[in-house]
Amino acid sequence: MSNESSCGCGGCGCGSNSNEGITITARPTEDTMSQNVITLKIDGMTCGHCVASVTEELNEVPGVSNVEVVLSAGGTSTATVTTNAPVENSVLEEAVAEAGYTLVSTSA
Known part of the structure; x- marks a missing residue:
């Protein structure tokens, strides 16, 4: 039996939740003149894999041009869409x- 802790996301196997503050940004591809910014509060994220998963899914939404996710491991994370x-x-x-x-x- 391992004494290694797990971040709990099940995707990365990092064994840690110390990635607090990690950000992944997809750069905008459209003209920024007609853009809206939406802030999402998200629970359940614990690591960089979580950030990448949320970023990927939000980027697939039609109309989304940029996503920035700030992880608050064990708390409520913020995504700016x-x-x-x-x-x-x-x-x-x-x-x-x-x-x-x-x-x-x-x-x-």
């Missing part, structure tokens, strides 16, 4: 759920 078209909150919630996490709140 920039869109170049209107995006329903329910679509963002589905993307976060698809990654395996819980959307706590949304603000524009």
Whole structure:
């Protein structure tokens, strides 16, 4: 039996939740003149793999041009989503759920 702790995400096997503050950013590809910024509060994220999963799922949402996720391991993490078209909150919630996490709140 191993004494190694696990971050709990099940995806990376990093054995740690010490990645607090990790950020993964996908750079915008569209004109920033007509963009909206939405802030998402997300529970359940514990490591860099979690950040990558949420970033990937949110980037697949039509209209999303940029995603930046700041991890708060063991707390509520923040995702800043920039869109170049209107995006329903329910679509963002589905993307976060698809990654395996819980959307706590949304603000524009």
